[in-house]
Amino acid sequence: MTTEFVKNEVDEAGRFRRQKTRFITPFGDGPNDLPVEKDRYRLIVSYACPWAHRQLIALKLLGLENVISVGVVDPVRPTNVARTDWSFSLDQDAVDPVLGVHYLSELYLKTDPTYQGRFTVPAVIDLQTGKVVNNDFLGLLRHWETQWTRFHKPDAPDLYPEKDQAAIDELNDLIFTDINNGVYKAGFATSQSAYEEAYDTLFDRLDILEKRLSQSRYLFGDHITDSDIRLYVTLVRFDVAYYNGFRTNRNRLVDFPNLWAYARDLYQQPAFRETTHFDHIKKHYHLSAIDNPRQIVPKGPDESILLQPHGRATRHY
Structure with missing residues (x-):
């Protein structure tokens, strides 16, 4: 399976070209920003994934663990579906206890039924809609550091001085x-x-x-x-x-x-x-x-x- 699930991300010269992130709406106080609210979002991660791992480190360093809920997918991709996916088989009945879904793909397709990319973590889900609102694996870390400061613990480090x-x-x-x-x-x-x-x-x-x-x-x-x-x-x-x-x-x-x-x-x-x-x-x-x-x-x-x-x-x- 080494390159099978990324075959659309390899160019003619054999170079891997990572897919672009789809959901990049920033957090903030602007009219088009995602509102910064406690208990509003659920962050879906895999402990195996380095892009998701860094979000978990930041949440713990900054004291956001009780502000953003976290759901964890199984590190082994499911083989009982035809798509490359992540499953919630670590949870009781193989269902995320908050979102009520079996697979990460369900959240992406609820957000956009025509979505064609890989279903990736980290993914931030708005609990009011059950939809993916941000999966910006590059920029998400910066949002926790700079836009969520009102919820940082008193001794939180300044990760972006x-x-x-x-x-x-x-x-x-x-x-x-x-x-x-x-x-x-x-x-x-x-x-x-x-x-x-x-x-x-x-x-x-x-x-x-x-x-x-x-x-x-x-x-x-x-x-x-x-x-x-x-x-x-x-x-x-x-x-x-x-x-x-x-x-x-x-x-x-x-x-x-x-x-x-x-x-x-x-x-x-x-x-x-x-x-x-x-x-x-x-x-x-x-x-x-x-x-x-x-x-x-x-x-x-x-x-x-x-x-x-x-x-x-x-x-x-």
Whole structure:
């Protein structure tokens, strides 16, 4: 199934071109914005999906867990439907307890019966209508950080500080294009040249960030920002899914001294650790996203290594 469900997103040269996001209405106070209201929305996620994972990290860091409800889909795609979908089979009777649906596709098709794209997470559902109002996997994180501040907990971190915004935006573009999406460009490539192009770019960018993290605890000094969340979700999946499944095998994460210590530093903080579910990650990639005819899920690696001391909190750069 490696490229079957993204076959419409591969160009003639064999390069993976991710589909554009359909529902991008922003949150805000404008007449055409989505209203910022407590208990108005349900966020549908997969613990396996890096785009959804970063929303969960942000909700926990910012204290929005009791403001936005969360529904979780099964990490293994359903095989009893003809479409590529996500199911709520983890819930009682295989139905989302709030929305009353079996499949994510039901919400998309209720929103637009002519919808033709993949049914993706994260997806924000308006509980007043039961429709998808935002599935902007790139922009959604920024909305939680900047438009939902009235509901942030008192000690919430500033994940998008004004003085660093231009630099964060620039770095985020590199992280998304060549790392977050770069692993998929390698994994879903259908030609040797497209694969090697993505592979070389991916490791070039990781080498740059390895050097950068030799000089600071996080990507922007000693405080966590939006960029750290975006990078973490790829790093934490690297050795358990991408290294072997997507053939990004020049180095494992554990072979990068600074990136590996940085990932452990983040993992050992509750918002990152409590939202990282390796069982979901391994099941999804090895049973739904990677050619694996015998459907065997890797046993390792030992997750306890992420709890080893990282030494970055007291390190002088």
